[in-house]
Amino acid sequence: MNKGARKAKSIFNVLPQFLIGDKQLATRLAGAGLVSVQQIALLESRALHARLGELSAQEASSFALLRTRARRLQAQAADHAVMQMQSQSAGGGWLGGQSFRAPPLRPPLRPLKLCHCGCCDSIFSLKAYLFDLLDLLAYSWRVDLRTVEQLLLRSFDQVTAYDPLSFIGQRVDLDCDALNTPMPQAAIACEVLEVHLQALARQVGAGWPKLFVDGLLRLILPREIVTAVVAAHSPPGGKLQLTVAQARSLPGLPPALDAALAQWAAELITLTPDLAGIVRAYGLLADDSAGMLGQEPDATFAERREAILRQWLTGYRDALRAASGVAVDVLEASLFLSLDAGACRTTTRLQELVTSVQQIVESIRSGEILRLSRPDLPASVNRLLREAKTLPPAQSAWERLRDFETWLGYVYGWVYPENVLSPLSENALESASFQEVLRLMQAEPLTADSARKFYLEAVAPTPAFLERSR
DSSP states (O other): OOHHHHHHHHHHTOHHHHTTTOHHHHHHHHHTTOOSHHHHHHSOHHHHHHHHOSOOHHHHHHHHHHHHHHHHHHHHHHHHHHHHHHTTSGGGOSSSSOOOSOOOSSOSSSSOOOOSSSSTTOTTSHHHHHHHHHHHHHHHHOOOHHHHHHHHTOOSSEEEEEOTTTOOEEEEEOOHHHHHSOEEHHHHHHHHHHHHHHHHTOOOOTHHHHHHHHHHHHHHSOHHHHHHHHHHHOOTTSOOOOOHHHHHTSTTOOHHHHHHHHHHHHHHHHOOOSHHHHHHHHHHTSOSTTSOSSSOOOTTHHHHHHHHHHHHHHHHHHHHHHHHTSOHHHHHHHHTSOSOOOTTOEEOHHHHHHHHHHHHHHHHHHTGGGGOOOTTSOHHHHHHHHHHHHSOOOHHHHHHHSSHHHHHHHHHHHTOHHHHHSTTOOSGGGSHHHHHHHHHHHHSOOOHHHHHHHHHHHHSOOHHHHHHTO
């Protein structure tokens, strides 16, 4: 028995530890032939209560708690045993074993290190689903990871992180923290659109910086001062966009607030309201330690600061989108990304990568991939996409991969549920109890009820059944 199997088996033999101090329930369980955590976890409630009979209120409460603990422990042990088994085979994913497939075109995530979130070492995780989607593209249509990155304008192994003090972007590893940290969806859209417009050598319109400053001032200025500035400078029939000069021209400003506005006037000379500038401004607004607020923030300031960040992101995204000169629906289909999500939409990089790769697959299968509006793509990529359209649509594979829930069902089926739930049964086919099940199945017509009964007897045989099989 391998090390993983021994560890998982030891987990299943801890029922006596769970029952310390509850001799009455321990006696009831032993009398019903329920002698392992595995039996408690796997049998249905109806079958368990049929064996135990009527329980007192105290026994019922203790048993409910015991079953909850048993099912949790069983799930952990099963997952551990399956991963130990799969890590030794080529089909087990990226953790171990020598791959029998073609060498990877590029390491998707580097370095290969385990993490605290559990997504790296589980074949049932969303990251595993993403890898299977990438495999589908690579082996069905020859669209490798490098091509996917060019289509999405996103890297699978690094991401830009902005220092809020220097507002300088640095490339860092796209590790699990970066993949799974919740963030505004508009931030990812801005990242992609910045890269896209840089390739097209296009600039954001002059209206966006004014909107940025207007949002900034409406956050830091007291409401009565905003009202006074609007009343003094608002054009007839129009909405005023606040400026620092307008705010400072108002008589009677508190000295600390006027000093803060002066600092912002100097800051905005060099601050460009792109993603780096937005991060810079957001950091300066954290508190009044730098004197950029002119007053101590009130109880609602943190919430309003978060709201203005999301407004900046959606405003900047819309400005980038307009600068592309392409209709929204065409641009979304070409970048495989939603570009009109609301300011409150929160996501993760991993979820957005999964959704975008799914869209690439759908686009290839439907032929829409040939209608991309992407002048930045190399000729080699366009040629590859044209060739992909002529290849089979991989219908059977896509039926299994069309969404995470469907894929997960197939994966559980692939590892065979009985082996997942009971991966440590040794020589089960040769056991006397299994042979007895086979004999009973052949001795009478098989019905749904009898098959269910035989299955339960095989998983957790009763003492009477074990006696008959001797």
